[in-house]
Amino acid sequence: MPFVNIKTPQGALSTAQKEExxxxxxxxxxxxxxxxxxxxTMVLIEEVLDGGYGRADEVFILPDxxxxxE
Structure with a gap:
């Protein structure tokens, strides 16, 4: 059973984009x-809350x- 886990910032994708x-x-x-x-086949899209991840020692907040x- 193939399994794919995609993590994305919360609110970055619309429902239609996730479906696609x-x-x-x-x-x-x-x-x-x-x-x-x-x-x-399982495709899991996980939304990570703002402030729940970082890059280069900086906490990430998704810009508006x-x-x-939607």
Whole structure:
């Protein structure tokens, strides 16, 4: 069973964008593992709260201009 875990800042993706990522990721994995993998493929999109991660020793807060417009 292929399993993909994607972490993204909370609010960065709309519901439609998440659906598209799930479908495209599943299609990509089916190319490698065959169509038999489709019903067993798990794509998990986890949203990380602002301030819950950092880069280069700096706590990250998603700027408003990068937040998804639902």
């Amino acid at each position: 990522i799930i479908h495209k990721t599943t299609d990509m994995l089916v190319e490698y593992f065959s169509e038999a993998a489709r019903p067993h 201009e990068y937040r998804a417009k």
